Amino acid sequence: MSSLxxxxxxxxxxxxxxxxxxxxxxxxxxxGFLVATTCGWVGQYLLLRRMALMGDALSHSILPGLxxxxxxxxxxxxxxxxxxxxxxGATVMYLGALAAALVTTLLIHWLHTASRVKQDAAIGIxxxxxxxxxxxxxxxxxxxxxxDADCVLYGEIGTVGFTDYFQLSGRxxxxxxxxxxxxxxxxTFAWIQLFYKELLVSSFDPGLASSLGIRANWVHGVLxxxxxxxxxxxxxxxxxxxxxxxxxxxxxxxxxxSTSLPRIFSLIVLHAAISSLFGLHLALWLxxxxxxxxxxxxxxxxxxxxxxxxxxxxxxRHASLPQDAPPGTLASPSVTPNPP
Amino acid sequence: MHRLPTFAHAFTCLAxxxxxxxxxxxxxxxxxxxxxxxxxxxxDLVRVVGGDRVQVQSLMGPGxxxxxxxxxxxxxxxxxxxxxxxxTGLKLEGRMEDLLRRMGQRGRQVVAVADAIPSDQLLRKxxxxxxxxxxxxxxxxxxxLAITPVRDxxxxxxxxxxxxxxxxxxAYRTQLDTLHQWAASRxxxxxxxxxxxxxxxxxxxxFGRAYELDVVAVQGISTVAEAGLADITRxxxxxxxxxxxxxxxxxxxxxGTIQRISKDAGARVGxxxxxxxxxxxxxMHEAGGERYDVGTYLGMLKHNVNSVADAxx
Numbered sequence: 001m002s003s004l005x006x007x008x009x010x011x012x013x014x015x016x017x018x019x020x021x022x023x024x025x026x027x028x029x030x031x032g033f034l035v036a037t038t039c040g041w042v043g044q045y046l047l048l049r050r051m052a053l054m055g056d057a058l059s060h061s062i063l064p065g066l067x068x069x070x071x072x073x074x075x076x077x078x079x080x081x082x083x084x085x086x087x088x089g090a091t092v093m094y095l096g097a098l099a100a101a102l103v104t105t106l107l108i109h110w111l112h113t114a115s116r117v118k119q120d121a122a123i124g125i126x127x128x129x130x131x132x133x134x135x136x137x138x139x140x141x142x143x144x145x146x147x148d149a150d151c152v153l154y155g156e157i158g159t160v161g162f163t164d165y166f167q168l169s170g171r172x173x174x175x176x177x178x179x180x181x182x183x184x185x186x187x188t189f190a191w192i193q194l195f196y197k198e199l200l201v202s203s204f205d206p207g208l209a210s211s212l213g214i215r216a217n218w219v220h221g222v223l224x225x226x227x228x229x230x231x232x233x234x235x236x237x238x239x240x241x242x243x244x245x246x247x248x249x250x251x252x253x254x255x256x257x258s259t260s261l262p263r264i265f266s267l268i269v270l271h272a273a274i275s276s277l278f279g280l281h282l283a284l285w286l287x288x289x290x291x292x293x294x295x296x297x298x299x300x301x302x303x304x305x306x307x308x309x310x311x312x313x314x315x316x317r318h319a320s321l322p323q324d325a326p327p328g329t330l331a332s333p334s335v336t337p338n339p340p
Numbered sequence: 341m342h343r344l345p346t347f348a349h350a351f352t353c354l355a356x357x358x359x360x361x362x363x364x365x366x367x368x369x370x371x372x373x374x375x376x377x378x379x380x381x382x383x384d385l386v387r388v389v390g391g392d393r394v395q396v397q398s399l400m401g402p403g404x405x406x407x408x409x410x411x412x413x414x415x416x417x418x419x420x421x422x423x424x425x426x427x428t429g430l431k432l433e434g435r436m437e438d439l440l441r442r443m444g445q446r447g448r449q450v451v452a453v454a455d456a457i458p459s460d461q462l463l464r465k466x467x468x469x470x471x472x473x474x475x476x477x478x479x480x481x482x483x484x485l486a487i488t489p490v491r492d493x494x495x496x497x498x499x500x501x502x503x504x505x506x507x508x509x510x511a512y513r514t515q516l517d518t519l520h521q522w523a524a525s526r527x528x529x530x531x532x533x534x535x536x537x538x539x540x541x542x543x544x545x546x547f548g549r550a551y552e553l554d555v556v557a558v559q560g561i562s563t564v565a566e567a568g569l570a571d572i573t574r575x576x577x578x579x580x581x582x583x584x585x586x587x588x589x590x591x592x593x594x595x596g597t598i599q600r601i602s603k604d605a606g607a608r609v610g611x612x613x614x615x616x617x618x619x620x621x622x623x624m625h626e627a628g629g630e631r632y633d634v635g636t637y638l639g640m641l642k643h644n645v646n647s648v649a650d651a652x653x
Contacts, residue, residue, distance in 0.1 A: 016417075017417075020421070021417050021420055021421070024416065024417070024420045028416075074470075089438075090435070090438060139568060150408065150434070152434065152435060153435075154435070155435065156410075156411050156435075156436070158411045158412075158413065158415070158416035159411070159416065159419075159436075159439050161420070162419065162420070162439060162442075162443050163439060163442060164442055164446070280413070283412065283413035284413045284414075284417075286413075287412050287413055287414040288412050288413065289410045289411065289412055289413075290411070290412075290413050290416070292410075293413070
């Protein structure tokens, strides 16, 4: 019994992490928070467009990008041990993955708009096709090196405190992945602020969008391109599972608690904060993968939100039966564009 | 109305939590030198050279494929507090190696044990000259070269133990030497034409070179692509053509493909070899009238040599 689930040792789970390992754990929580927030925000638009599984699709379809980048880098830099050694280096792999992600999103968009194929089927066709292409590329051209996303691209959130630091006038400011993710988060925030109306209208009603003079196609295209940047950057720093989950779970949780988009965006931030902090402690308690524990915590929050949603709907129904039900307490199943 | 009590509860919980978080400041007695090793093989090497003075934590457990390792929260705090971090190198640990080397540049003491092996003794596949095969422990003579960096870095971290480390390192070098002689004589009992070692993934190149076995792997090094049909047919044909008596499965790779070849070509499965990870410490195997612990390098290699020699003869 006790060998399977470790005892909840307060000292080990709650105290030591914030005394002797405080710096490391602080960066882990901050990193988890930044990734979950950024992915949650972008993911909210994916949820509205019924493209929630884009993250999972991209985690597979980057494989040909990795293989292609490796082949090109080895070709440009043949022979020397150093040159070929760098062919599997992080920068080359990042660029390859990014290129493949851009191709994936554009192909999905194109396939979906230029044929009768629906969004979800388009995602399925493109990502499985590209993944298979990657497998073939590797077996044919690069069978002698270990080349898979787990090995060469995916980062590990637990190690962010150990990486190189971003320096300002000679002083360590923040680990590089955290600094990079913070910039991506800020850009995402600014972008949502600037194009709030365009994104909103084209997500809900592309027809209305074009009648308002918004090019829904372009908005969608830019969203997809930015999505590729966010996802590949996050893969590179924290691995796949956290990204795939955090594209969906925070937005889904927040949408159960509120129907106003601005409030949903704030709730996503709250969800990100709770799941990264409690996730870390869950991981410390069970001595398990940190990313995994954060996702499980996030899903736990979703279950809580769902229960409270069910209870609220019941109560609202109850209340509306006798006399006066206050308007607006009735939770509607879908998000409405404007705050109530 | 409903919100208020919940809020109060939450506040109380938070206050309690903060109360627990006050530092207690109790320090334990002087502990042994705490070090971390990535794989079971490296951990074993450090344990042998370090003895009682060193407490080794292995990040990857027994039977774990290093390509598929996921770090746990405990691993991270061990990594954060270890005095020395040992790893294989030669890209075996993937992206983790980049990270560890960078930690080294930032002032932490990290040691890639395979860096001590001269470049001209490493095996390189055609078309991948920049990526030497990392499975160097297949040859005890190469693995013996990794003793020196372990001894030196332990001595640097704990100068008082210098004599002990030197003695243990020298003794282990002799043991590995004896092991190599024994393994060579054991494999020599297999008739030359039958010395074909067929395994699932490409981890026995050094073993094969050391003991003059032709090594054929069904799969490449990467585990993302499964074995192709052509690979399976090619290997099955080879088995029939050379009259190979047995094929081998590995402890850290699923056995399906090898079982298929065994069925297709009529060679039996000669047993499970340890490739990328040792067995569980204390797991005793018996062969050739000898009992050995496959959780150690010595026991693991003996197990592999005995399995191969018995099955192919």
